Amino acid sequence: MTADAAAHVAFLRGLRAVRQFRPDPVPEPAVTDILDVVRWSGSASNQQPFEVVLVQDRDTLRALASMEGYAAHLAGAPLAAVLVMANRRPEQDTFDEGRLSERIMLAAAAHGLGSSIGWLRGAGPEQAKRLLDIPLDRLVRTAISIGYPTEEAARRGGRRRPLASIVHRERYGRPDG
């Protein structure tokens, strides 16, 4: 095992959601890298059924945060990435949306930035589409807040299920190890 492998694995397993941000803006080189990682995202049949609206305007962020759903943390973030899915194949799009969200969070983390996935629900998606001039036939649900974590948010640990309750070998019901 190489040092690179260990560093990448530690990086992947270290990702945590962050919902409290310092006011500092996200530097453009970080934005550029996040977009580059977005561009190289894999997707079902390599269709890349996604677009991204980057929002830095404070009033727009507050408006998104106030919409129905679970995206209140956008109000305090200097940047949001709103995902716009083609909505031709909802099941694949939802799966690809998850892949893309994970990559955006990781690309942000590479730059020491925290992030959190927000979901719009109920009337939220249509309100967001109208606010952002997004064609109404698209699937808009995920808005990811991005920014430098506050000291308290950076310290937070997170908890997870034990591995034995998640992993099976060869057949379900045969625990690992």
Next chain:
Amino acid sequence: MTADAAAHVAFLRGLRAVRQFRPDPVPEPAVTDILDVVRWSGSASNQQPFEVVLVQDRDTLRALASMEGYAAHLAGAPLAAVLVMANRRPEQDTFDEGRLSERIMLAAAAHGLGSSIGWLRGAGPEQAKRLLDIPLDRLVRTAISIGYPTEEAARRGGRRRPLASIVHRERYGRPDG
């Protein structure tokens, strides 16, 4: 920007699907790291609605590859990770399944392993559940093949949409840059 940030971003953007594998088994330290990254996967409301069945048995891999869907590449892989989702909230589960899949592919890539997402469709999911003793009420759809890429597969480039067609600033229809 630190050297670590650049290395992690290059790692993230370098991920490509691999469907042709060398016969070598996946070393246990790599399996351990993949499982660790699985365990620390984020999910909606931190519910972690997932389990994983790891399959290395050749006959089982071939049987999965022959099922209805798009998972033929499992036949030539030394390892598959079959995702088992709780199926209590299908929309969130599908999104979380995408996040988890991306992490598994990245954790494999950290070890120089290639991977590809296979999907079971039609009669495939139920056949897979019966074969692997998975309770029939679960959502089983994704089987990720994992192994060392053949030389040819490792060389393959991939293509992606240009960034200008994906990214908008502040409002949809306002291209980046």
